Amino acid sequence: MCRFIDLPQFSDRRGNLSFIENGGALPFDVKRFYFLYDVPFGVERAGHAHKNLHQVFFAFAGCYELHLDDGTNKRTVLINQPNKPFYVCPHIWRVVDSFTSGAVCAVLASEQYSESDYLRNYDDFHQYLKTVKSPRENVL
Numbered sequence: 001m002c003r004f005i006d007l008p009q010f011s012d013r014r015g016n017l018s019f020i021e022n023g024g025a026l027p028f029d030v031k032r033f034y035f036l037y038d039v040p041f042g043v044e045r046a047g048h049a050h051k052n053l054h055q056v057f058f059a060f061a062g063c064y065e066l067h068l069d070d071g072t073n074k075r076t077v078l079i080n081q082p083n084k085p086f087y088v089c090p091h092i093w094r095v096v097d098s099f100t101s102g103a104v105c106a107v108l109a110s111e112q113y114s115e116s117d118y119l120r121n122y123d124d125f126h127q128y129l130k131t132v133k134s135p136r137e138n139v140l
Helices: 122-129
Strands: 009-012 015-018 032-037 045-050 055-061 064-069 074-079 086-088 093-097 104-109
Touching: 045 122, 055 074, 064 086
Parallel strands: none
Antiparallel strands: 009 015, 032 104, 045 093, 055 086, 055 104, 064 074, 064 093
């Protein structure tokens, strides 16, 4: 199920420290890390779904919106706290937009990049969902 993840936060006069480890708060082991930055306001990123990839979206600076669509339901979440990333499971169409100035969108992924895992056409995404055998209830 797509959801916010609460990371540990340790605070003192020097600031805050949060962390994430394989085998901890994530429902997968990390195989890739990438980040988006200097995205002009009004520009959309993503606009696709994944067949198998799990992802966790962070806002390391600024904030942005993550629009999610499971083929039936839609949800928009504001990503704006570095210690509250958002987990997105496979089979979810996602669009990332409304980046504030200086925003950094960082993503941890369960797999290395594979073009064959992408569903880049919205109609193809809906067709693919019809072939998925697992239950699709309450993913958003």
